[in-house]
Amino acid sequence: MKKVCTILAIAAVSSLMAADGAAIYQSxxxxxxxxxxxxxxxxxxxxxxxxxxxxxxxxxxGYKDGSYGAAMKGVMKPIASGLSDEDLKAVAATIASYK
Incomplete structure (x- = not known):
């Protein structure tokens, strides 16, 4: 039972700490x-x-590693470099939801 409670507690904390793609997009x-x-x-x-x-x-x-981009490369590199993998995944999902 302790193991289950520990796993649930970790999952709860992880979900609270998960990146918010909409907030990242906004900022x-x-x-x-x-x-x-x-x-x-x-x-x-x-x-x-x-x-x-x-x-x-x-x-x-690609913006992070310099292999992508044309006119916007210089503008995007510092922004992209500031995103963690988790932040990138969250904001990418948010942008993909915009149809």
């Missing part, structure tokens, strides 16, 4: 990509609304 992405990722950032990027989570993750990972 890091919204100002350039707009409401529900519906605009081209600084009129130079692609509109990312409708991208699937894998494409978003690949793009942001």
């Amino acid at each position: 890091k992405c919204f100002s350039c990509h707009g409401d529900k990722a519906s605009k081209a950032a600084l009129n130079k990027s692609q509109i990312i609304a409708g991208w699937d989570a894998a494409k978003i993750t690949a793009a942001v990972t």
Whole structure:
């Protein structure tokens, strides 16, 4: 019983500490990509609304390591580098939900 309670407690704490994709989007992405990722950032990027989570993750990972991006590479690298893997997964799921 103690083992079950410990596992449930860990799961509860983990879910409370899970990254909030909507909050991350609002604080890091919204100002350039707009409401529900519906605009081209600084009129130079692609509109990312409708991208699937894998494409978003690949793009942001590429910004982090310098292998992706054109005009927005310099703007995106510091933003992307500030995201943990968990944050990236959460924000990618949020953006993918914007159709």
